[in-house]
Amino acid sequence: MKFDFKDPLKGLDLKLKICDSHVHIWAVDAYPKLEKWAELFGIKRFLGIAQPEIKKGLEKNGTSANIIFAYYMPVDAWAHYDIPKLLSAVDEAIKFGYPVVKMWFGPRFLDLTKSEKEFSISSPNFDPVFSKIEEQDLIVDIHVADPDYWYQTTYTNVKKYRTKKTALNEFCCVLEKHPSMKAISIHFGSLPEDLNLLSNILEKFPNLSIDTASTKWMIRELGKNLEDSREFILNHSDRILFATDLSVGWGDRTDNYYASRYWSQRIFWETDVKGIELPFDDTDNPNPPTLINGLNLPVPILQNIYWKNALEIFKEL
Template sequence: MMKKLIVYEFTGLLVLLLVIQSCTNVNSPKSESRNSIPEYYTEEDFQSVHKIDAHMHIQNYADTVFINQAKEDNFRFLNLNVFKSGGKPIEEQQKFSAEMVQAFPDRNAWVTTFSLDNFNNKGWQEEVINYIKQSVENGAVGVKVWKNIGFFLKDEKGQLVMIDHPRFDPILDYLAKNQIPLIGHLGEHRNSWLPLEKMTVNGNRDYARAHPEEHMYLHPERPSYEDYINARDRMLEKHPDLVFIGAHLGSLEWSVDELAKRLDKFPNMSVDMAERVSHLQYQALTEWQKVHDFFIKYQDRLVYGTDLRSSAMDIVNKGIKDPAGIKKHAHEVWMRHWQFFTNDQMMRVPKVEGEFRGLKLPRGVVDKIYRTNAEKLFPVFVK
């Protein structure tokens, strides 16, 4: 009897081991698959990865060439409307943006803006809120304000108006209450307060030459760089629930340390990198580790964007007018940025003088800055 019990126990143990082995064999391919996912992307992954450019300006049918290239390079994008005195009427921008969503479904979304023409009129705030409501009903996923607030807008006394002016408060309260994101290009890059020869990147020099009215170094009577940053910060202090995206690295492009201070202070603040990746590359010349660690620490608050448009200075300066040339330029910009974020090779780019090393960010960080952070801010992008 004892021998039979031993045989039965041994047989049962053997069966149990076979079952465990069988389960292990069934699951092993998945386990191997999970473990085989590389920690980093490569240049070859560029077109296969879903990406979002969260700061572009497509304002006419000629610009649809960017959309075609975005499709080839696996980009969706956010199209930003901008109010400028003398510029394309915002109603036309809104109509065109909505048409682009219909014409290129699942490829793009758009952000509205509002007029400043009647800023000093009694009914202006109600007029703006109604326009934002109508824009959202037509598909807008956010609101953009531009640097004409602080640069050109004046009150009844002829004084420049900053974004922390009380007349903006009801509008900002409305956005916060309804969780409508605000993208703010407020102030300008710090280089604007420097002479051309002291600017750190070539893109800023080109823009200042073309727009001397906005080159603050030439206008010492205007507010200081710090005045604009402080006004933006006061606005965020007054509206802590506002979902805010600081365009162009929040005009703090020159220092990841200064940008980090604001991200720590304002938990609802994110920033896009539009037309400021070169400033990160410039800092990487001498402080590579600091820039790399900044991306690791604030990976949930950084959103990729380019500011691509047909009137961009690098396109104008190169005399690129034909669709093939514009498509090629867009691809080159997107590819250079991808290389900077994904590899650790030494690089040179047109806007930075000198050689720097790519950041080689982990795959999960790259996914956040190129896609999932934008999806959180603008859920319309979630597939």
């Protein structure tokens, strides 16, 4: 079996409701393209990361009903410790009715923002920001770190980028200081490569969930040892949210981009296929191609990951 754009649901028999808890919406008029493909694959809701003017535009033209909105906090303000700017961003999120705030700390952000200062997510400077988020009951959607492979190849300047472990420890410090803050650590907590560590973190922090975004990262890493991955997912099935990180309205995204990601993830979670080539490039794999080895999860577990856990966190589904 392989992905067939002319028969995009090939190999998928289940009809389950799905919330895609991580998409980026960069333009109002581009959104229907994402929605069209998502709908075909059973996606009924999104956590949509979109700035206020996009949110307003979607609300105005009546296409926002399926979206729970996340506010993207300014990346440069984190890098430069601009606390007033971060606090006013939280105010803006509240003012515009966002239930979720998104934070991106992929180490590249220190290059993009031309930061000269050493960075730490757990710096006491940020305490008022996280305290406000916690007090206001906003949900944090956070990108803490990148694939292990990037630390081996790109982030070799440890002083600047920190190690992956350091970044994860900083995030755990923030969770310790803000015990009632709800957080979703995206990309499987940045740890699909180390499920033992991820298990310990989830056990320590009951208000923490993880998402399955980045189709290629999940399929590459969780497909390596199916027994361990399956055991982890069964143990933590109330803490995992289905998500893709698909983006719409930024660059020229083809129909194939949407269909191939949704197909690959669903095949991965729902079926027992082995050794199917991922239908798009995975440049993060030092030994390509990335192959799909299906996890064949039981339906009640899929229902948790696809819908119930999102309902529990976002309430308003």
